Amino acid sequence: MSQDLARALQDAIASGLIEASPNDTGEASRPWPVVIMTALMTALAAIPLCGVLVMLFLEHAQGWQTVVIGSVTLACAIGILAARPTALLLEYAAAAFMASSLILLYFNPLHTGPELLPGLVAVTSSCLVPQRWIRALLAAAAVWLLGEAFGNNMQYITSFIPWPAWYGSCFAWLTAHLLLQQTERAGSYHMADIIESILIGSGLMIIVMLTYSSGPHVSAEWFCVFSRMDGRRNWLGKFSHPSSSNLGLHCSRVLSVVSGKSKRVLPPLVAICHGTGFSTQLFRLAAGSNHPYGNRQFSVLSKAPCACVLSCRVVDGRIAVLQARLAPALQSFSSIWHRCDLSF
């Protein structure tokens, strides 16, 4: 086990909290490089498996047939995984069949967007399987699918609030932390175990997707909503950059309050992700412009390091003052920044 955990156990034994040091922490201590390798190979196996299922049962499929076959496959896979102890090969086969059934469920005839059904199914499945690594991977897949479903395809719901998906996921993630703390206090460790492994996968995916979708447009869409309501102009869009920064900072503070012990790590982590995401977005713009490197050279040269150093202020803890007292100044500065970018 890790050095920190070993030291903690020694402390606990010395202070009489527990009687003897356990030797192993079971499946929880499976190394993460092995989990990632397994996930990649399982995904690789899922693609031909999906092909096999289609060729055997669905060559001329229509309507709900893919959903039916996908559901049956999924139920079988969950059944195999639930019957423990499972042989390693069987466990991987079941995981690959789960992945291929999610692919099949993607091809559903629902009008709400193809991602919604497999997303919901992935959430449910992640609660049902006992293997922690599969739970984490399913949760990551579920967050991505649901985020895409709510972000891109459900225009009739999200026409007033575009891009709410990742913020919504973030809020759900925070709420789940409260739930986790409650279950831990109640001594229901099995439930806490399920929640924690789901939170690992979903948290990672949320950070990845927030970083991917951050930058100039992370909150521009929010302001476009108000502009659309206004019906005439997009003047609020000018505040997209400062709002983006502030939103990131506020999120980090909320995270620090809610997630107890992570108080000292999460704010800087989120700030770094935010700064890095902002810079990544600038790079994406640079790469995608008609004249590569030409139009956005100053953005990358000047803004990206500034964004990172600003994030570093958060690490120092000095931004708290800046945020409380100089938020309007920051907003004005960022607006000018945004305009400068247009002139370049």
Next chain:
Amino acid sequence: MEKIMLSMRLAVLELARRHHFPANTYASLLHSASREGIGIATKVSLQQAVYLVALLFAGLGVIFFVAANWITENPFPMFFGLELALITAAVWAARSIRRRTPLTLLGFLVIGALLAFFGQHYQSGADLWQMFAVWAALGVPLALAARSDAIWCAWLIVAMTGVTVWWRHLGLWQHDNHLTGTNLVTFALMFSMSYALFKPSQRYTGAGIWSFNLAILCSTAFVTTAGIAGLFHDASDIYIAALLAVAYATGLGISHQLFDIRALSICALGMDLLIVGGFTKMGFEFHSLLVVFCISALAALVVLGITVSLILELYRNRLVGDKS
């Protein structure tokens, strides 16, 4: 050897579940277990990381600036600016211990911008790989002086790009059975360099686990991609060379002194992908898509099962060995 867990909290929860800890015991254990790691991450690493990212972007910004402005009548201002930036970064890095790594990184990137501008302006006729080779060679003293994992990571990316471009330049990717040996030597050299530079000589180079794993990741990605591309372009000699090289790297990774679970997992993944690719190619001989799908899926699952079992077994043995 430290055990790399998926989550500390999960491990504590597992213990609590097995031994029926009361809630306060669990809370104390969790608090105690997560205390040390958080402190280290907050105080030292994160500040450094942010400044590093900031100056990384500044350096890349310089490169973009040069790329956008290299058609110029008078190159003097550009040369002057780049050399000034390089000297400033180097002198500042020598004087400031706290910001040494980020500033060295900036200097390293400015060297690349300077070489690129020189090559573009004077049209020396050199091949692209030569620029990367010179850049990597000039970066070695900087990396050795900085003794930083981050600088070695940047150096590695440049060096590996150079090797890849050189490989393409020599035409080794083309189908020619006489080149099997050359390919094998090239691939094996990449892995050997990764291990030699970063694992046993860490004391002298200052390289850390990130650069070592990046070296293995880059080598494996390159060799595996080349092998699979060769396989599906009727250049089976490249495939065989790649398979042998990855097997050699996996063998090195298993040895006691060079053992690293991350590197071993990366090499094993590369080998698995090559084996599955081979089986898939074999499946095409049957002229049935269903057979291809069945063979590739089965191969992926079987190979994965065997690999993971072996790695976990090896890992547990190492842990037991270290404890005893």
